[in-house]
Amino acid sequence: xxxxxxxxxxxxxxxxxxxxxxxxxxxxxxxxxxxxxxxxxxxxxxxxxxxxxxxxxxxxxxxxxxxxxxxxxxxxxxxxxxxxxxxxxxxxxxxxxxxxxxxxxxxxxxxxxxxxxxxxxxxxxxxxxxxxxxxxxxxxxxxxxxxxxxxxxxxxxxxxxxxxxxxxxxxxxxxxxxxxxxxxxxxxxxxxxxxxxxxxxxxxxxx
Amino acid sequence: xxxxxxxxxxxxxxxxxxxxxxxxxxxxxxxxxxxxxxxxxxxxxxxxxxxxxxxxxxxxxxxxxxxxxxxxxxxxxxxxxxxxxxxxxxxxxxxxxxxxxxxxxxxxxxxxxxxxxxxxxxxxxxxxxxxxxxxxxxxxxxxxxxxxxxxxxxxxxxxxxxxxxxxxxxxxxxxxxxxxxxxxxxxxxxxxxxxxxxxxxxxxxxxxxxxxxxxxxxxxxxxxxxxxxxxxxxxxxxxxxxxxxxxxxxxxxxxxxxxxxxxxxxxxxxxxxxxxxxxxxxxxxxxxxxxxxxxxxxxxxxxxxxxxxxxxxxxxxxxxxxxxxxxxxxxxxxxxxxxxxxxxxxxxxxxxxxxxxxxxxxxxxxxxxxxxxxxxxxxxxxxxxxxxxxxxxxxxxxxxxxxxxxxxxxxxxxxxxxxxxxxxxxxxxxxxxxxxxxxxxxxxxxxxxxxxxxxxxxxxxxxxxxxxxxxxxxxxxxxxxxxxxxxxxxxxxxxxxxxxxxxxxxxxxxxxxxxxxxxxxxxxxxxxxxxxxxxxxxxxxxxxxxxxxxxxxxxxxxxxxxxxxx
Numbered sequence: 209x210x211x212x213x214x215x216x217x218x219x220x221x222x223x224x225x226x227x228x229x230x231x232x233x234x235x236x237x238x239x240x241x242x243x244x245x246x247x248x249x250x251x252x253x254x255x256x257x258x259x260x261x262x263x264x265x266x267x268x269x270x271x272x273x274x275x276x277x278x279x280x281x282x283x284x285x286x287x288x289x290x291x292x293x294x295x296x297x298x299x300x301x302x303x304x305x306x307x308x309x310x311x312x313x314x315x316x317x318x319x320x321x322x323x324x325x326x327x328x329x330x331x332x333x334x335x336x337x338x339x340x341x342x343x344x345x346x347x348x349x350x351x352x353x354x355x356x357x358x359x360x361x362x363x364x365x366x367x368x369x370x371x372x373x374x375x376x377x378x379x380x381x382x383x384x385x386x387x388x389x390x391x392x393x394x395x396x397x398x399x400x401x402x403x404x405x406x407x408x409x410x411x412x413x414x415x
Numbered sequence: 416x417x418x419x420x421x422x423x424x425x426x427x428x429x430x431x432x433x434x435x436x437x438x439x440x441x442x443x444x445x446x447x448x449x450x451x452x453x454x455x456x457x458x459x460x461x462x463x464x465x466x467x468x469x470x471x472x473x474x475x476x477x478x479x480x481x482x483x484x485x486x487x488x489x490x491x492x493x494x495x496x497x498x499x500x501x502x503x504x505x506x507x508x509x510x511x512x513x514x515x516x517x518x519x520x521x522x523x524x525x526x527x528x529x530x531x532x533x534x535x536x537x538x539x540x541x542x543x544x545x546x547x548x549x550x551x552x553x554x555x556x557x558x559x560x561x562x563x564x565x566x567x568x569x570x571x572x573x574x575x576x577x578x579x580x581x582x583x584x585x586x587x588x589x590x591x592x593x594x595x596x597x598x599x600x601x602x603x604x605x606x607x608x609x610x611x612x613x614x615x616x617x618x619x620x621x622x623x624x625x626x627x628x629x630x631x632x633x634x635x636x637x638x639x640x641x642x643x644x645x646x647x648x649x650x651x652x653x654x655x656x657x658x659x660x661x662x663x664x665x666x667x668x669x670x671x672x673x674x675x676x677x678x679x680x681x682x683x684x685x686x687x688x689x690x691x692x693x694x695x696x697x698x699x700x701x702x703x704x705x706x707x708x709x710x711x712x713x714x715x716x717x718x719x720x721x722x723x724x725x726x727x728x729x730x731x732x733x734x735x736x737x738x739x740x741x742x743x744x745x746x747x748x749x750x751x752x753x754x755x756x757x758x759x760x761x762x763x764x765x766x767x768x769x770x771x772x773x774x775x776x777x778x779x780x781x782x783x784x785x786x787x788x789x790x791x792x793x794x795x796x797x798x799x800x801x802x803x804x805x806x807x808x809x810x811x812x813x814x815x816x817x818x819x820x821x822x823x824x825x826x827x828x829x830x831x832x833x834x835x836x837x838x839x840x841x842x843x844x845x846x847x848x849x850x851x852x853x854x855x856x857x858x859x860x861x862x863x864x865x866x867x868x869x870x871x872x873x874x875x876x877x878x879x880x881x882x883x884x885x886x887x888x889x890x891x892x893x894x895x896x897x898x899x900x901x902x903x904x905x906x907x908x909x910x911x912x913x914x915x916x917x918x919x920x921x922x923x924x925x926x927x928x929x930x931x932x933x934x935x936x937x938x939x940x941x942x943x944x945x946x947x948x949x950x951x952x953x954x955x956x957x958x959x960x961x962x963x964x965x966x967x968x969x970x971x972x973x974x975x976x977x978x979x980x981x
Contacts (some may be wrong), residue, residue, distance in 0.1 A: 348560040413546050
């Protein structure tokens, strides 16, 4: 990971992050700690469809956060979560994160606490983030069988080779079977096309 | 020599010596300039040297400084020739020129450092990175599927529009945040942030919270390289497909592209149905919210009305109590009236007393207050005046400064314009060097030729000498044999012997004279070089220096002795 990778935050998130050390209404360190803890808990918990235990409900119920007002809590929560998600997904180094936070007027104590929390939870957040997303099924294995067709009911004597190919695919842990038949020429065509694909990759590499 | 002097002077100016424009050759250098130049060169070669570049006034300190400089020249610059304090104090031009030549060669070359590669093209950078990654991945061995972590991407990337949610439920944001399912929280946050970033960058707002986006993308992205025969088949069936909108012909190799087409309509329909249901639900929710807001408003109104009524009631109750008291007093009215009057009178008296007291207390305080107020006003005015004066003064100063600086800028500009553009270009020097090299080559060839001549002459001499010796031995033998029988032959033999010895003597003399002439030449050259060094003048100078030191020493001794006496 090189140090010059881009670490961008949207203007809305930056504006909301400025609220953490706003001159008019500063966030106390206790409130900051509670928020940070809740954000980290949400981001590191493996998501489940079970609705019985919702960490965000702690945000409502917390007495010390009550005076901030729901709108501000929502701004702080979303901006801090966005920051941590972005930092984790871009694999930002702590020094870069520190530099970014300094531009957002954060106090020294806030920065050190966040960096400590972040470095402790970075890998966990990354692991949770990895869970999301969709991908087409992956090719895992191939089975093949060669038959010799002597004759068919409809076409009489045929006398030709026929390949039976089973592609075994892995779709999010579920095995799928994709079977097809092909004559020798068709199979050769397929193999050549695939070889072409492999070659083109090499060509790109040597460009 | 003038060119070397020019180069030396220019280099010294670059090092930071203050050499005037009139100085064009080393002959015009004073001892001060020499020492300053040498010290500055040495310091720029090795920055941690501690040498003073100003000449101290008394002689011993000068000698010490010059000794140190000479030592530094030998250590730092690697000067190999003869070097002492006298070189710097009363050195000849050639010596100083040699020293400067060596020093300037050793100066660090600032301009010749290779320029660091400027920041490369970012596109090229990424292309290179991609190439390297592909190369690395091409060399990775194949692994069976169970060796790769298979738990990736187990959750669908479904998101909810957070901003919409927040806007919808003006007051109760948190309730909404916690209603977002666990699995959709992080994707929603990511999508919100991404759409905001896109809005910042491209003034484009991504549609957020559309559940089906990815699925649609998957369907649309079937533009892939197909195998040859599938393309042909596509050609064959394209027309048929367009005419009859039947499902695709059975075992088609388009299976290879992955998407099974029979699933499509059901998922889409489901999606549509769900979105419709979702929209209905959202609509319901909105209407409920407006109803709820209306009701809460009404409740607030009612509450305020109730408060108003309560206040009215309290006022009425108090009035009632007063009326009741009055009513109770009515039966014994005159007596009560009397009492009230006396009470009123006593209260009035008390009131007058208190007022007098209050006036007594108030007067001095009032005076104090007035004095303080006037003082305060005065002091404030003075302060303002002082600050005004200060600002005016600073303004004047700044204006003056600006003027002086402008003057300085003009002066410097004229100075820059008057500076001569250095005519000593690199090509000129290289041409000079090339011609010198050619000259040296020619001279070398000539020297070789002369050497060859000398060698051939030597060879001739040797051969002649051999011939002479051989003829002598032959004649010697013949005449010796004849001398046994003949008297004249005996005399001839004697003459021969004497001739031989004489000739060899002559030879020896010629050789000696040659050697002597060579020695004379050497000595003459030596004498010339010695003459060039101006030893006599130097000696005289040294003697004068010595005498001066002696005088200084005497003065010092006298001072010491007078000091002891006192």
